[in-house]
Amino acid sequence: MSVAKHFSRKYLREEVLPTPFCPGCFNGVVMNAMFKAMEELGIEDLRNFVFVSGIGCSSWIPNPLIRADSLHTLHGRAVAVATGVKLANPRLNVVVIGGDGDLVAIGGNHLLHAARRNMDLLVVMVNNMVYAMTRGQLAPTTPLGFRTATTPYGNFEPPINVAKLLINTNANYVARWCVSNFHKLKQSFKEALSEVSKGFRFIEVVAPCITYVVRYEGKTPGQKIKELREACVEVKSISEIDDVERRGKIAVGVFKKELKPGYVELYESYASRAREASQK
């Protein structure tokens, strides 16, 4: 009998392990949820997948770890490059994995316009609440009162609520889960890869940085997961989000789920209309 291996290992490049992440980094848990979803959907090889990432800690997830084609692009431009990949070959399943600094801070406009176009991408945002790779500075998603390297007496800038922002765009699927909601997160990955397989799908994972958030608070990774289990409250409708957040909790859940035609579908119908008009 061969030695038992972790279930994620069949999707990973063995030669680059161990991972480049800090001990206890929640990036690995996000990967576990994604791979568990793929395993349950029966996706054995990732030949039809392209993973695109920018710069940041969580952008190390696809490249070099995942055994699939991946593009490690410029800082913040992951969504823009992924748009190009999808339009060049619409049969590919394009997945963008990035952090809050990459997708919201520097690449915010790309994210917004990809959501507006309902671009056929799955965007996974690992929200670690700080700029972790550059040593824990204030990010646009840092909650109020948080101690970071640039706000040692507590953050005074109100943060941006990305999931709530994207509900109001044309996106097909918007969900937010904490890293402690493993099964719900896995379910969201399954929905975004099978049920809602077109249009813009956005999954935010609240996964506080181990080194610059959790250790600053004097906690261990395991304690943080237990704390998040209490702090994350699932909402059934988007009207409850404000209510939950006013109580100082994190609202999680599937906020939006629609089946509108994606950009590729709209573009193809436009192209056929253009061809007909030119033949007249």
Added chain:
Amino acid sequence: MGCSIVVDSRLCKGCGICVELCPARALELSKELSPSGYRNPVQTGKCVGCRTCEMFCPDFAIAVVCNGKGSA
């Protein structure tokens, strides 16, 4: 019947998530250091096979084997 926990000492970084989250308290961090200098978990109690440690292991180092079979 019964499950056992296999830890890959090449990948484990000793973060202790598995030890803290195990509902059966079946794991403990070892006294000795692994070749890469971390304290790896060792099984000290009875594993109930819930696979929580496997799901939350960020370094893909742990595997639960029940009746001679892993999850993969």
